[in-house]
Amino acid sequence: MAVDGFAAVDFGFAREVLQRAIAALYLVAFISSLNQFRPLLGERGLLPAPVLLDWVGEKKERRRMLHPTLFLRIRYTDRRLVTLCVAGIIVAAALVGGIPQWGPPWAPMLCFLALWLGYMSIVSIGQTFYSFGWEMLLLEAGFLAAFLGSHDQPPPTVVIVLFWWLLFRVEFGAGMIKIRGGQEWRDLTALTYHHETQPMPGPFSRQAHLLPRWFHRAEVVGNHFAQLVVPFFVFAPVLSVWIPGPIPQVVGAVAAAIMIATQVWLVATGNFAWLNWVTIVIAFSAIGLPGIGNATASAAPWPGIPLYWFVITAAVGLLYLVVSWPALRNLFARRQAMNASFNRWQLANAYGAFGTVTKERVEIVVEGSVDDDGLQWREYEFRGKPGDVRRIPRQFAPYHLRLDWLMWFLPLGRSLDDWFTVFLLRLLEADAPTLALLRVDPFDGEPPRWVRAVSYSYRFATRAERRDGAGVWVRTRQAVVLGPLGLR
Structure with a gap:
């Protein structure tokens, strides 16, 4: 130098x-x-x-x-x-x-x-x-x-x-x-x-x-x-x-x-x-x-x-x-802290990411229904996280889609976070600012009667599956993890 x-x-x-x-x-x-x-x-x-x-x-x-x-x-x-x-x-x-x-x-x-x-x-x-x-x-x-x-x-x-x-x-x-x-x-x-x-x-x-x-x-x-x-x-x-x-x-x-x-x-x-x-x-x-x-x-x-x-x-x-x-x-500590700040001004921090890797992809899919009996369900789609199996993922970085990232963490926890319950409430209210965070509102701004959260396992389609007409993803329904919830 x-x-x-x-x-x-x-x-x-x-x-x-x-x-x-x-x-x-x-x-x-x-x-x-x-x-x-x-x-x-x-x-x-x-x-x-x-x-x-x-x-x-x-x-x-x-x-x-x-x-x-x-x-x-x-x-x-x-x-x-x-x-x-x-x-x-x-x-x-x-x-x-x-x-x-x-x-x-x-x-x-x-x-x-x-x-x-x-x-x-x-x-x-x-x-x-x-x-x-x-x-x-x-x-x-x-x-x-x-x-x-x-x-x-x-x-x-x-x-x-x-x-x-x-x-x-x-x-x-x-x-x-x-x-x-x-x-x-x-x-x-x-x-x-x-x-x-x-x-x-x-x-x-x-x-x-x-x-x-x-x-x-x-x-x-x-x-x-x-x-x-x-x-x-x-x-x-x-x-x-x-x-x-x-x-x-x-x-x-x-x-x-x-x-x-x-x-x-x-x-x-x-x-x-x-x-x-x-x-x-x-x-x-x-x-x-x-x-x-x-x-x-x-x-x-x-x-x-x-x-x-x-x-x-x-x-x-x-x-x-x-x-x-x-x-x-x-x-060099045996119990190394990841992404930790040691002072209030967040200077000289500790960094790190993905010390462990998940081996199965589980997604929480949010659905709504306008039926009183909740027989027909339609999916809300997020901008970045997987949803429609035929949609190719888009490049968003360096822009940060915060809601989509938090949705990925939901299946990794022991229970659904408090913010997610409020999120479902906003969907029931057809809250415009909340809906603006999403890619697709299946009800075009109208409030649904019910909402629920369903877990799916996702994996990428193989080359053979794509040649046979499959989407980008292959998914399997697991269970309803929350709901149906309604305002009344």
Whole structure:
């Protein structure tokens, strides 16, 4: 790594990718919240955030249970939620366009910190609908992006290294979770099932599932290599201080390229919201390109970096030295926590996903009937989760369909969650905002007489079954798990 003082002079291009792409993912996150938060968590949502905030009230011990949110100081209303989302969209769009980056370094800093605090205000009251690891990953990436600086100086080395540390925790943490998790990851059979049973398959998931078993075993081996071995080499550019020449930087770039390639495969075969996209973006932090970007090196101790900016970024580095110890210890702990935050500000978190893989796909299908005797039933269809066996799954990521994801978790629990009962009530009321979350309302906005939930087992159709006229899926009815329910 060509380092002159405290400036990562070869990482100007990496900064461009980090700032603009992270801002683009915040743009998607705020759009997702604008479209979905109110029917899920608004004043009349399935899990109303105002009820949670009223419960928290002024009690300090309850406030500590929430991560920081503006809505503890400003009373929540759906209108204020919309205002926050629209403001986030505008700020994120400006950063994608690179407008604040043409100012002094504190200009993009304030913009990213505004995105970070604004989105954390939403996540903190999002309850189970915002309980995914990629929420805290986006928050931490946005916080670090705030200190990458602007075009009139090269990015600070300490912030680039902190992005490497974030990438390491994401990849190595996920790898360790798998090794310590289900036997299927150790006997190399996990991906024999996962393409079919993952929460929300994509348009190429069936083709991936039907690949030979030896390929699925090779996938698992490649995954272990990419997550347990390669992340250590991300830090190779640091060795350029002692090893002259391009080799350390090339090693770091190759390690990043391997991780990017594995994440692209996951993007192509699934719908994991922005989890894979954030990982791809932060992997670019390890790709140094000499002479490309806005690196303005000179002979000064921190070339082109104002003294106040050096002090700020150094303070961020010291902060991470303090708060990273729990995350480092967790990586090698026998009982490794997955997607855990060790401080209220969700910095230096622990990450990981899919330590175990489900081997059978069970879907909860919601049906309604307008008959008094409930003899004829019609299905509600969701946007992303499997329903109609002939419908090819669509690609939604990085957009996050929160209701569809929660529907996947229902069969895995011991009972149906409280939010699901309220969801069925909204269907009985033909609640327009709730129906807008769905792909198909079989009653065209009219309220049904009854609703019920039925479990089905789903599997991808084989090539022979497709040639014989089967759909994308083959399903078998199991049981009525809830209902029929009616308003009267």
